[in-house]
Amino acid sequence: xxxxxxxxxxxxxxxxxxxxxxxxxxxxxxxxxxxxxxxxxxxxxxxxxxxxxxxxxxxxxxxxxxxxxxxxxxxxxxxxxxxxxxxxxxxxxxxxxxxxxxxxxxxxxxxxxxxxxxxxxxxxxxxxxxxxxxx
Amino acid sequence: xxxxxxxxxxxxxxxxxxxxxxxxxxxxxxxxxxxxxxxxxxxxxxxxxxxxxxxxxxxxxxxxxxxxxxxxxxxxxxxxxxxxxxxxxxxxxxxxxxxxxxxx
Amino acid sequence: xxxxxxxxxxxxxxxxxxxxxxxxxxxxxxxxxxxxxxxxxxxxxxxxxxxxxxxxxxxxxxxxxxxxxxxxxxxxxxxxxxxxxxxxxxxxxxxxxxxxxxxxxxxxxxxxxxxxxxxxxxxxxxxxxxxxxxxxxxxxxxxxxxxxxxxxxxxxxxxxxxxxxx
Numbered sequence: 378x379x380x381x382x383x384x385x386x387x388x389x390x391x392x393x394x395x396x397x398x399x400x401x402x403x404x405x406x407x408x409x410x411x412x413x414x415x416x417x418x419x420x421x422x423x424x425x426x427x428x429x430x431x432x433x434x435x436x437x438x439x440x441x442x443x444x445x446x447x448x449x450x451x452x453x454x455x456x457x458x459x460x461x462x463x464x465x466x467x468x469x470x471x472x473x474x475x476x477x478x479x480x481x482x483x484x485x486x487x488x489x490x491x492x493x494x495x496x497x498x499x500x501x502x503x504x505x506x507x508x509x510x511x512x
Numbered sequence: 513x514x515x516x517x518x519x520x521x522x523x524x525x526x527x528x529x530x531x532x533x534x535x536x537x538x539x540x541x542x543x544x545x546x547x548x549x550x551x552x553x554x555x556x557x558x559x560x561x562x563x564x565x566x567x568x569x570x571x572x573x574x575x576x577x578x579x580x581x582x583x584x585x586x587x588x589x590x591x592x593x594x595x596x597x598x599x600x601x602x603x604x605x606x607x608x609x610x611x612x613x614x615x616x
Numbered sequence: 617x618x619x620x621x622x623x624x625x626x627x628x629x630x631x632x633x634x635x636x637x638x639x640x641x642x643x644x645x646x647x648x649x650x651x652x653x654x655x656x657x658x659x660x661x662x663x664x665x666x667x668x669x670x671x672x673x674x675x676x677x678x679x680x681x682x683x684x685x686x687x688x689x690x691x692x693x694x695x696x697x698x699x700x701x702x703x704x705x706x707x708x709x710x711x712x713x714x715x716x717x718x719x720x721x722x723x724x725x726x727x728x729x730x731x732x733x734x735x736x737x738x739x740x741x742x743x744x745x746x747x748x749x750x751x752x753x754x755x756x757x758x759x760x761x762x763x764x765x766x767x768x769x770x771x772x773x774x775x776x777x778x779x780x781x782x
Contacts, residue, residue, distance in 0.1 A: 387739040388620060391663050444597060447776050450688045451590055454681040455769045458586045461673050465747030477751045487762040491769040500773050517624040519733060523726035525628050529635055531719035536639035539711035544689040548638050548651055555658050566665040569734030575667045575742060576749045582677050583761045587768035589682050593689040594772035606693035
């Protein structure tokens with residue numbers, strides 16, 4: 378067991394995270410504001426085009442995305458939440474014994490069914506078989 | 513005026529967040545933005561649970577409920593956005609006003 | 617005023633201001649980015665209330681997952697020529713009255729009810745304690761959550777899929 382922090386130490390230990398946040402936001406905001414103040418502003422149509430490694434961009438960046446991305450986002454979200462549930466399980470299953478370990482495995486197995494489903498139905502394949510047969 | 517945060521302070525912040533979420537839900541025509549309002553309301557409810565866990569007598573239970581609320585929110589947003597995409601495919605618009613098939 | 621009180625009021629400002637932007641902004645992308653600030657601010661409240669595990673969950677699931685899905689929702693429901701991503705509001709004035717009424721009602725309940733304030737739970741590390749609750753007292757909701765996620769995954773994938781047979 379790790380030593381438990383007292384309540385005052387708990388918030389003090391999180392002040393490092395606060396400091397990190399302030400530094401991260403301040404770094405980006407400071408940079409943007411500093412350059413906004415000192416840079417000259419001479420805008421031409423050429424300069425406003427999207428930078429694409431020197432190539433002429435074709436169309437805008439605001440294209441409609443392929444709906445198949447959604448299933449990938451969905452699978453990501455579900456396993457993101459699974460990770461959240463497994464974290465406290467991983468911390469304590471050792472002290473609670475074999476039954477607790479199996480409970481966690483059951484949790485994983487149920488979600489594996491979901492992954493197997495979307496995989497078997499072809500939602501994870503970028504080019505589907507029926508697309509190739511009849512475009 | 514006592515500036516040290518107490519239970520009432522957290523409840524008031526949560527009430528304001530809930531009211532803002534409700535405003536978004538009922539005034540926005542775009543389905544995705546209405547969903548953002550729902551997310552604000554869920555966050556305010558969660559803030560209440562955690563605040564009662566801190567100041568009330570329930571111990572850790574409020575935080576466990578909060579975790580379950582977040583999971584339900586994740587499932588809700590997944591299905592709701594799928595419905596928005598289905599609506600978009602049928603009506604070519606993400607506006608909620610377009611879903612009128614069942615209107616009498 | 618202690619440091620934690622200062623943090624509380626700064627977080628209140630961030631959360632409420634960004635939530636107002638989410639609701640009132642005419643641009644969907646601005647709403648999505650303001651939502652990032654709201655979710656992060658609420659995570660800050662969780663830390664202040666001693667819920668370190670829940671703050672991490674808030675970041676992982678809300679900021680890392682739900683917000684991504686919402687941005688996907690924006691990108692997937694706008695045509696190429698639909699450049700401005702405008703979102704209209706309807707009946708803003710009646711909506712403001714309803715929201716203000718709800719806020720007054722909730723505020724009255726929050727301030728007038730004699731809540732059972734006990735010794736409370738002082739801030740300390742919570743992950744192991746929550747793990748014990750998951751595997752003991754709340755085992756059924758814990759396993760039900762996996763079923764719920766399974767149903768949501770299959771249901772959403774089914775709705776999104778192009779159906780040739782239907």
